[in-house]
Amino acid sequence: MPSAAPAPAAPVAKPAASPAAFASPAPAPSPAAAGTFGFGRPATQDRVRGIDIEIRGSDGAGLPQGGGTATEGRAVYTAKCAACHAANGEGTAAGPKLVDATPFRAGTVTATVGNYWPYAPTLYDYIRRAMPFNAPGSLSDQEVYQLTAFLLSANGLIGENDRMDAQTLPRVQMPNRASFTSPDPRPDTNR
Numbered sequence: 001m002p003s004a005a006p007a008p009a010a011p012v013a014k015p016a017a018s019p020a021a022f023a024s025p026a027p028a029p030s031p032a033a034a035g036t037f038g039f040g041r042p043a044t045q046d047r048v049r050g051i052d053i054e055i056r057g058s059d060g061a062g063l064p065q066g067g068g069t070a071t072e073g074r075a076v077y078t079a080k081c082a083a084c085h086a087a088n089g090e091g092t093a094a095g096p097k098l099v100d101a102t103p104f105r106a107g108t109v110t111a112t113v114g115n116y117w118p119y120a121p122t123l124y125d126y127i128r129r130a131m132p133f134n135a136p137g138s139l140s141d142q143e144v145y146q147l148t149a150f151l152l153s154a155n156g157l158i159g160e161n162d163r164m165d166a167q168t169l170p171r172v173q174m175p176n177r178a179s180f181t182s183p184d185p186r187p188d189t190n191r
């Protein structure tokens with residue numbers, strides 16, 4: 001059914017120009033070295049290493065040492081994740097649902113880690129890189145393994161005491177794997 005024509009936009013008063021808007025901009029920073037713009041820092045090997053933390057989903061390349069189980073991960077989850085994702089990953093207004101064993105169906109069943117994501121190692125990469133939402137980068141590698149195991153177990157994909165590490169995590173079969181094109185034709189730009 002065609003939707004109704006949008007109502008004409010209400011006229012918006014133009015704010016009076018403030019004198020600050022016409023003040024001269026701050027002086028440009030003076031270049032630290034010829035041929036530079038005077039800001040930024042050299043990309044040393046150490047600094048690059050700090051952000052070069054990508055883990056390849058399909059085979060887990062880049063996964064660090066260590067490991068952990070869901071049993072160990074529950075306490076970490078309760079302390080650092082449940083406030084936004086709820087006690088068992090049901091989700092809250094502050095964070096999406098993470099657990100659902102119902103097979104994913106577009107428009108009907110919400111996509112979650114368990115029913116949608118194609119690769120288990122991506123879960124490690126994402127948690128380490130982006131969570132907790134209010135303190136990304138604050139988790140130890142061990143905590144990330146424990147949380148990864150906790151979420152996989154809560155989704156019924158591994159057992160509570162299955163240890164997830166660089167060898168076992170890439171072998172976890174994700175139920176929606178076949179719905180993704182393989183291999184991903186996009187080039188891996190980092191390596």
Ligand code: HEC
Pocket residue numbers: 077080081082083084085094095096097098111112113126127131132133134139147
């Ligand atoms: C302050 C709230 C908050 C906390 C605490 C938090 N999250 Fe999140 N989380 C979010 C939000 C918001 C998103 C959605 C981010 C987006 O889509 O860009 C999210 C997304 C995620 C996703 C991806 C879900 C999907 O299917 O796309 C995972 C996995 C996840 N969080 C795990 C965790 C784990 C594990 C922790 C604990 C270490 C945690 N989160 C703590 C708010 C939070």
